[in-house]
Amino acid sequence: MSGEILNDVSTGFDFHLTENQKMIADMIRKFGKEEILPHLMHWDEEQIFPVDLFRKMGELGLMGVLVPQEYGGAGLTYTEYVTVISEIGKMCGAIGLSVAAHNSLCTGHILQFGNEEQKRKYLPKLATGQWIGAWGLTEANTGSDAMRMKCVARKEGDYWIINGTKNWITHGISGDVVVVLVRTGELLDSHGITAFIVERGTPGFRAGKKENKLGMRASETAELIFENCKVHESQIIGQPGEGFIQAMKVLDGGRISIAALSLGIAKGALEASVKYAKERHQFGQPIANFQAIAFKLADMATEVEAAELLTFKAADLKNKEEKVTRHSAFAKYYASEVAVKVSTEAVQIFGGYGYTKDFPVEKYYRDSKLCTIGEGTSEIQKLVIARDILK
Amino acid sequence: MLYLHSFEIMKILVPISNVPDTTSKISFTDNDTRFNGQGITWIVNPYDEWYALVRALELKESGKADKVTIIHVGLSDSEPTIRKGLALGADDAVRINAESSDSLYVAYQIADYAKNNSYELILTGKESIQYNGSAVGSMIAALLDYPFLSQASFLDLNGTTLTLHVETEGGIKVVEGQAPAVVSCAKGMAEQRIPNMRGIMAARTKPLQTLDPKPFRQNVKVRNFGLNPGRSECKLFTEDQLDKLVEALHKEAKVI
Structure with missing residues (x-):
């Protein structure tokens, strides 16, 4: 099944899992x-966010997969990262989502754009799971249209005063630290955040x-409220006005996370x-034995395989520090649609049992x-893909 | 054979077997002379890993031992399994580059290495899950003239004094011994450990030495393998077929 792919000697592509990936997958299982x-x-039932579990995962190195060892992380590449998220997602999408958000958004933002002092201060705590990270971009009225955000900060001496709210923020309550994107310039100015x-x-x-929530119920999602919140200018990542550009780059990597998570859910449902x-x-x-079922399984397996290839390709480009915008969008778009389709078919194959909580597929579906x-x-x-190919 | 030992450094040697995962489907190739490794996940023999290796690591972490070395007799395809052991925390590993299913041959290679590198404590699993011979540990002990302490479910070390528990039917035997010794480790000696990412990364750079085997005869070889016949269909007898039941138990099942 997926994962064990032929080595294509004609093109020199190596689709084998590395020994590290196998060991990591085994460890997570x-x-x-x-x-x-x-x-x-x-x-899931109680919507419990299991904080202790994340501390334990921190001890295993799962909370700072991409963080270099000098900052307390595992110092691995996106390839292993995809393995981590998909293996966790195969068991529980919600836990996979939280690990992904922690690693690639909050921790990833500080890792990519933080200064040395910020990295020394925050990464060791985040990478070991001692602290849980959150990342705030979305607002109630600005989802896809992030540039219209209303959360603002004004400068007051060496401080900035933040006012506004952020919504649907993973770890909004339990997060020990949050990277928040705030408007500091003109509306619709991409250099105003x-x-x-x-x-x-x-x-x-x-x-x-x-x-x-409908699904991902063990992953905490909450609102962040800022009321005259006074933050020292040393807490700015990079320069004022660079936030939006940084966020788009963080999301380029974040898409690989969600692709990996989708892959995990689809694999879990297929298995x-x-x-x-x-x-x-x-x-x-x-x-x-019935073709009606066997053909469903054949379609599901084929789509999972394709999703896996797209995801690992995006990870590979990211490892090589090549531009990944289009390919991470390919992977995220396709793998997430596959996750929905495969888990929907899984419920159908399970029939009445699939509709109950005694069997695993209704959770994959949600x-x-x-x-x-x-x-x-x-x-x-x-939109991202179309813009890129029409450039 | 008698050796003089200085115990300034307590080094533990843990021989490991490379075995198919417990969920593997077993089949054979080459006219049933070889195990079919196709699609098999290979793991460290659980008795070697969970009990022997993890306990050795615990003894080192508590300051009662100084070094833990893994040793394996096998070909290079077992290196991923050796690295699994290194990922758990062993300091280094040695692979004796030889293929063998002969217990004495394997024991000889391990004993030879232990002798030449002064290992005072050798911890083995009580058996390997593919051949279940329980032979290598005792043979190493015999070759080195060390005591063999079998099937321990608890092991502690104070200087060179070993205290161990051996579970018997309905009871426990507490045994004391002196290193140098070979101990075979059974369930209960330690909890399973999961390697962390750092361990997995570190495993790639830890020393894994490959040595040629010392010349020694291979006494035994497997001629061929076979599978147990699967469970046959359940036969039902009615109350008035007692004679047939007795006959079937006697002639087919051969239990009476």
Whole structure:
């Protein structure tokens, strides 16, 4: 099945998983079997964000996959990162989403654009899971249209005063530190937005309402509220006005995260379906014997494989520091749509059982839908791709 | 054979086997003379890893031992498995470059290395899950003239004094011994460990030495393998077929 792909000698492409990837996948499966699988339905039902789990994952190095070892991270590449997120996503989309958001958004922003002092101060805590990170761009009225954001900061001596709200922020309540994108210039000016690092406990900064979601329920999503929140200028990442450009680059990498997460969910749903189709008997034989089911599985497996190739290609380009905008959009768009399609078919294959919470596929079905929405909808991905190919 | 040992440094040697994952489907090739490794995930023999290696690492971490070395007799395709052991925290590894399914041959290579590099404590798993011979540990002990302490479920080390527990049917035997020794490790000695990312990365740069085998006869070779016949269909007998039931139990099942 997917993952074990032929080595194409004619082109020199090597599609084999590396020994590191295999060891990491094995490590995550062992860890997940003990620490995730027994609890995931409880967390899902109760919308519990399991903070302790993230500390444990921090000890394993899963909270700072891309962070260099000198800052307390694992110092690995996007290739291993995709393995991490997809393996976790295969077990629980919500946990995968939180690990992805922590690694690529908050931690990723500081890693890519923070100065040495900021990196020394925040990365070791984030990479070891001692602190959980959040990242705030979206607002209630500005999702895809981020440049119209209303959250503003004005300068007052060496400080900036932030006012406004951010919505649908992963780890909005439990995050110990947040990177927040705030307007400091004119409306619609792409150089009018600035990134600030704000720590939990800063006066004037608090969490608002926690969202009650369809899926990804163990991943906390909440509002951030800033009321005359005073932040020192040393908390600005890069220069004032660079925030939007930084955010777009962070999202280029973030798309690989969501592609990997989608891949994991799709793989989980496919594996469960293959197993079930072989075990479930109707009309005196396993339902896998019926072409109606077998062809579904064939389509699902083919799409998962294609999603995997797109995702690893985007990761490879990112590793080589090549421009990844188009390819990360390819991967995010396709893999997320595949996750929804494959988990939908999985529910169909499971039939009535698939509709119940005693079987795993209804959760894949609910979790998958986030993937075509979060970090840029499928429609936005198409916009990004179209702009790039029409340039 | 008697050796003089200085215990300024306590080095532990952990022999590991490269075995198919427990969920593997077993089949054979080349006229049933070779195990079919196609599509098989290879792992460190669980008894070697969870109990012997992890306990060795715990002893090192608590300051009771100084160094943990993994040793494996096998070809280069088992290096990924060796690195799994290094990822867990072993200091270094040695691979004796030889293929063998002969326990004495394997034990000889390990004993030879242990002797020449003064390892005072050798921890093995109680058996490997592919051949289940439980032979290599005791053979190493015999070749080195070390005591063999078998099937320990607990092991502690104080200087050179070993304390171990051996579970018996319905009870526990507490045994004391002196290093140098070979201990075979059973369930309960340690908890499974999961390597972290740093360990996995570090495994790539830790020393993995390859040595040629010392000449030694291979006494045994596997002629061919076979699978157990699968479970046959369940036979049902009605109350009035007692004779047939007895006959089937006697002639087919051969249990009475």
